[in-house]
Amino acid sequence: MTRTLARLAAGLVLSAAFVTSAAAQETMRISLDTNPSHVRNHAIELFVEKLEEKAGDKLKVEVYPSAQLYRDRDVARALRQGAVEMAVPGTWVLDGAVPSFGLTSLPMFYGLPAEVTLELMDGEIGQKINERAEDRLRVHVLGPWLNLGFSNYYATGAPIKTHADMKNLKIRISGGTANAARVEGFGGVANMIAWPDVPMALSSHVVDAVSSTHESIASAKLWDSGLKHAFEDRQWFGQYVPMVSSAFWDKLDPELQDAITEAWAETVPEERRMAAEAQDAAREKLMSEGMDMTTPTEEQLAEGRRMLMPRQEGLVEEMQIDDELVSLAIEELRERGLLD
Incomplete structure (x- = not known):
């Protein structure tokens, strides 16, 4: 009888541990409205790979391309409402909700090299824009923005x-x-x-x-x-902004937040190289089709x-x-x- 009770107790402990482990796993859905062949989608695939290495089984990541969840023009509201965990919309669809995202479309940026825009958006000015977005949209901006071109x-x-x-x-x-x-x-x-x-x-x-x-x-x-x-x-110069809903971000433990932040920081340099190569390859394709x-x-x-x-x-x-x-x-x- 004592041995049977011991087995039952051990089973209950294991079951409780399993339930706790399962409950501890968070699900992060990422909404994109571009198709899987787009450079942004490739970058998010890379981000997910890095994140899975760092977060292990504490986080389940699901990517929804081709506007399966939301179009970029609608995703800011979804993030604010906590209806989706993460998105990476372009600055051009965000300036209606956060006007300062339209800064780089102003005349003073016309014709400037990409490096100038990147230096300013990666620096103090970009950080101030992020802060305004975080306050107005109730999101957490993960770090530097991705490039389109x-x-x-x-x-x-x-x-x-x-x-x-x-x-x-x-x-x-x-x-x-x-x-x-x-x-x-x-x-x-x-x-x-x-x-x-x-x-x-x-x-x-x-x-x-x-x-x-x-x-x-x-x-x-x-x-x-x-x-x-x-x-x-x-x-x-078009860029994409990495946003995580505050409703999701705030409930994550610090270690998981660090894992997401680090994975993003490692992804950005590779994505920017990929984006530049994609535009160069497209330019060559246009010329091969007779465009001057x-x-x-x-x-x-x-x-x-x-x-x-x-x-x-x-x-x-x-x-x-x-x-x-x-x-x-x-x-x-x-x-x-x-x-x-």
């Missing part, structure tokens, strides 16, 4: 060799006050068209040109829709920046971007000799 202009008819060639062109944009102001600043006509409708808009001559990235143009094979020329003017490339000189880009700067003050007010951050960015760029 530069937006440029791509045309169907005559090539765009200078900013003057954009006069009266009907140019497709993805939306955004700054994107429209940029087109209009060079004399073009901004036309907001959803990405799935772009091929038809080009083929039917609803628009003459498109604002996008090398990779996006190549993946959609838009040379088949009439695009023949690229004007590599580095309009603005016009790359403005630094002097031409600086002149384009000067043309757009008179619009900046009005944009800042309309977009409600934090004046403190705008002033900090202007100071940094002037110190580098990039602004008059």
